[in-house]
Amino acid sequence: MEAIEMAEESDHCIRPAEAFSLLGNETRIKILETLWKAEEQPVPFSRLYEAADVTNSSKFNYHLGKLLGQYIRKTDGGYELRTAGKSVVGMIVKGSFNAHPQPDPFEVDEPCTKCSGQLMARYENEMLAIECSSCDRGHGRYSFPPGGMLGRDNDELLTVFDRRVRHLLNLAQDGVCPECSGKIRSMIEMGEIETHDAEISVRFVCQQCNHTLQAPIGFTLLNRSPVVTFYRDHGLELADRRYWRLPWCVSDDCTTIRSVTPHSFDVALTLDSETLCITLDRDLNLIRTRRIAL
Template identity: 30%
Template sequence: MTERNEPNGGNEDSAGSAPVEDEITPEAAFELVAHETRIAVLQALQAAGGGPLSFGDIRERIGLTDPGQCHYHVDKLCDHFVWSTDDGYRLSPAGWQLVGALLSGSITATIDEETVVVGSSCTACGGDLVAHFRQSGVTIICTDCRFVQTDPDIPPALVDDWPSSELPEVVSRYTLQMEVDAAHGFCPNCRGRVSRGVVTPTDVSAPDWFDGETIEALVVTDCHRCGKWWHAAPSVAALAEPAVVALYHDHGIDLREQPWWALDGLTVGSTTVRKDPLYVHVHIDLGEPKTVVFDEAFEFVETYE
């Protein structure tokens, strides 16, 4: 699976529904939090479980001795990032979103470059896999044939919260969660509506590099709102399908505990594409071969032996 981002130019809803009107402009929202004291207020509320905190509690926690200054900054945050209630001040949903973005490191930090041995074999040649962490993501690649298993951008918090030895498995769960979000119709970046579709190497919408690859098809997910898009091999995207999750579960395999490139019975690229109309057949062999069929929108159709 590889993640890419290419804005499509705005918030237009291709289904024709009315756009959401901003209560404040993006510029005004950023201006509201463009002060270290206001960020400290949000972090104090987050550390208190979202609140409530009294004004005195906030002032004590952020270490501001001047009550007037503290009131000024708290008031600036109220109604949008902070709610004033009878019990005290609480983080609003917008406040939680902002603090979450800060804690993820996505907008404030970068990832240290590091190479970690994955401990699994390449799905293409059986060679050793390594994970190369870069400033904004990770590439899991074979040291022998150089086949890239996955190449997503990831938030720095993903690297901070787990030991290095567990990071490859964590990356697998993170990329599969993107496919789960897509299967439910949501963009993991902006929570906008996404479309999924199957492309073959000859399609106009296929990535330029795809022509000449041995994989017969890709599943491409595209957000209508922010333009973020990414692609995955059908055999990987299929792991978000309940029928496939159940198939592995029935054989004692929890897809959350084993990276997809090390799964028994699954070969990345082990798919058959049939056209007019287009159907993708994903082959899984766990001792009793099964084929899972998806249509051109990568919607589940059936499972057969």
């Protein structure tokens, strides 16, 4: 990765291997966790020392010194987390380091958008997938940190998953990587994708960490004003409808290719006796909308 190579060659960054080695101690992790939980920062030395529960002050000073600069900073009022320190504790809270839940698949109380069959939710390798048990249509598979699985019933879990997926794709659409905040490049792809029943999709790829998200073209319409207004005019709040209930979000059933050179697309959304037809260009900019009475 370019970012790792830059860190290896940089004169003002410590090497990645050294940065990770600094975390191999319970006292240091305790210091980071204490700063994370503090209601106000900076945290005075005395409070940090007391929370670390270390009887030897010189030992505490040694471990505190190892974290300075890379994970925490010292100010006139005490100590506070740097971005790297927040990231480390955040990964612990998310459960990526130490939690590996393996729940059984469970039923989703919403029908398949293709055959109206029973949807199932499956969690594996920190990914949550919504799939039809009858026709096997994929309704999306996206990352979901292990910590998000804890302390929630199935309905709460699905609600949070829906909100998380929307948030991740919103960031990607805005050109911001949801993992590292690096620059995102988007591209239109033709061909079947594994996670959805679609052959027309948009792929978002981070130029810094290579994080990738992929979804049907229609998914990019979730927060577009004409779509939100169209649903509201029919008495529906789009934000309250989980994305897998929307055929245009999980497949390309409602999408047609308008032109190939350059690419442009039509997406048709139908409610009751009215259709909203949206035309998008190759960069997924909205070119035109029209509402047609059926």
